[in-house]
Amino acid sequence: MSRVNAASELPPHDPGTALSIRNLHKSFGSKAAVDGIDLDVPSGSFYGLVGPNGAGKTTTLSMATGLLRPDGGQVSIHGVDVWRDPIAAKSMVGVLSDGVRxxxxxxxxxxxxxxxxxxxxxxxxxxxxxxxxxxxxxxxxxxxxxxxxxxxxxxxxxxxxxxxxxxPRLLVLDEPFESVDPVSAANIRDILAGFVRGGGTVIVSSHVMDLVQRMCDHVAVITAGRVVASGTVDDVRGASTLEDRFVELVGGRRVGEGPEWLQHS
Structure with missing residues (x-):
């Protein structure tokens, strides 16, 4: 049975929160793409969502904006439940989905x-x-x-x-800088920064850690369908760079010089 409309999962609306996600789940067959995500995005923030390929970023954003129905959990945009009142919720959000024609x-x-x-x-x-x-x-x-x-x-x-x-009051952008030339990317960043200065909220997913570190004030790291760190960029990265902290959290770095046949000196 779907738990999408299960009551009491979302806390009372905080006017300072643009997007609130509670216990969000989505599986495709036996694979749990999103496995119980909780996330609060402050109003007026430039929020980065980062994670390796297959981490569940796109699935999470699709459910958060009403494009994909979750198996369980709740999502609200400025206090409006996305699945109980989808028309009102969607009127407050603008979406740029990666790969959608x-x-x-x-x-x-x-x-x-x-x-x-x-x-x-x-x-x-x-x-x-x-x-x-x-x-x-x-x-x-x-x-x-x-x-x-x-x-x-x-x-x-x-x-x-x-x-x-x-x-919209909230922009949700999935990989907005992929395949974009540097000039267009700089123009898009300026426009989004102006949108935030004007009181809007931006959520952006990206694989480019340096870009997120320079552009965003908040960030969440997702891996295996779960949030493993979230908060201000400074809090999440600590004393290291966001890229180093990201690799530490998600794993996967291979240390070594490679096979001998690749060495030329």
């Missing part, structure tokens, strides 16, 4: 306007916000180009525009 036979302008209309806004508002976002993301001259013809960096930026057009 866009309607790429639309132009960039059409795609963002369509995202706005789907969120319930009227066409004039959707049109104006689309123009504002394309200017912000340096995509004005490419608004009339089909998304299928965009570069990887442009595609990430237009997907970010779709996630932001309805003015």
């Amino acid at each position: 866009l309607f790429d036979r639309l132009t960039g302008t059409q795609l963002v306007e369509y995202a706005g209309l789907l969120s319930g806004m009227d066409r004039p508002t959707a049109t104006q916000r689309t123009a504002d976002l394309l200017k912000l993301l340096d995509l004005e001259k490419d608004g009339g180009t089909l998304v299928v013809d965009y570069s990887a960096g442009m595609t990430k930026k237009i997907a970010l525009a779709c996630a932001m057009v309805h003015a």
Whole structure:
């Protein structure tokens, strides 16, 4: 029996919490992809979610944003239960999911306007916000180009525009910098930092520890479907770098010079 709506798992809503996750579970066959995750993301934070491949990051974010139904546990966004009141919860969150295809036979302008209309806004508002976002993301001259013809960096930026057009309070971004050139990545980071300064909350998953250390103020480390450390970046990394602390927590480092046949001196 599903435990998604089990009462009493979530504490009373704290106005200072943007996302609250309690005892979240998800299995695929005999494999537990997410195994009892608890997590609180403070409002106004830039929160990094890091973990090795297969750790459960994408599954966790998909359940947290209503894209994938959990086997058990609860999730709330600003106090609204994602599975009891999905429309209200989803109206407060913008999502950029890794690997999810866009309607790429639309132009960039059409795609963002369509995202706005789907969120319930009227066409004039959707049109104006689309123009504002394309200017912000340096995509004005490419608004009339089909998304299928965009570069990887442009595609990430237009997907970010779709996630932001309805003015969400929370942005959840799964690997937003993967396959993105340095210039586009820097522009995206600046936009997200401005969003946080304006009172929004950002959750970003990434494999690049140095990027997370420089960009985020909070971080959670996930491995084998569980949170093994969470808190401010300084608290989690301690006296070491975030990368060294990450490897220490998840394991897997191989020490050695390699086989003899690789040595040339």
